[in-house]
Amino acid sequence: MSFKGEQHPGVKAPTAESQGFRLNHTMLRVKDPEKALAFYTRVFGMQVLRRLDFEELGFSLYFLAKLGASEQAPEDEGERTVWTFRQKGLLELTHNWGTESQDDFAYHDGNAEPQGFGHICFSVPDLEAAEAWFDANDVTFVKRSDQGKMKNVVFVKDVDGYWIEVVQADRLAQLGD
Template identity: 70%
Template sequence: MSLKPHDGFVFNHTMLRIKNPVVSVDFYEQVFGMTLLRKLDFPEMSFSLYFLAKLGESDTPPTDEGERTQWTFSQRGVLELTHNWGTESDADFKYHDGNAQPQGFGHICFAVPDLNRAVAWFDEKGLDYVKRPDQGKMKNVAFVKDPDGYWIEIVQPDLLGGLGR
């Protein structure tokens, strides 16, 4: 069997630009249970990168900085939050969420084991909804917004067997 050029490729991360890292990192840690894997600062270019992922109980990131960086870039399903320094101090600053015109980027997605329980959790946390599971033509799918207005789709996989049929 011959190797293909793409053998071994791993989808590692998606990047979102954020206004305030304190608010956004806390949101993804507290609401979605993600763990900050690594923060990288680039003072000469005035920005920082925050890499978060939903880790399993047996996942233990290395403590050595270099090893931890390599480990972070070998994971799957990582969310990179990019903070351009100073945006947090500008009351009028806002990133385009990709869903307003002109449309581009759409959303990220979390699969959950129990959609109703997740919705109750989001309600408790006071999240803003784009769409609740019982709204619109597509049922059993929710969309919430993160602090920067990016859309997050919420799905329960076992409820979606008939989707698109």
């Protein structure tokens, strides 16, 4: 018998109508795309798959991913757009034009009151090496792996103050009850 998902109150069986649905991306609004792109491409090794500009609405979308060695995005922009929207686990950075020049402008990070959105998460092969890399790149820590009640879990902030959880998957087998 194959695993069909944990069962909890409220869980319903998938229907035929939802076959083929997949989570494509999570969106974060960013004040300055140059700073945000530098952070996610340098610190987390992501690459921009596609940028879409909406001139009449005054914003741009940047779709980022961490592709595997064997994964290849199409060169043609139209084909790459379609391919991008078929992927799993992308990060979309949305830039509303002009925010980068507003000194007092900031987005709510979701962790200040009132709380809402919490964080995104990256899995890394070596948590200590990741922490050293973050230190070498002046990344702001919320929590290091040896702090707090949840050991082996790191939280850092991106340039807009959004929290990023960083885990090493093989250390989490005993997590929770």
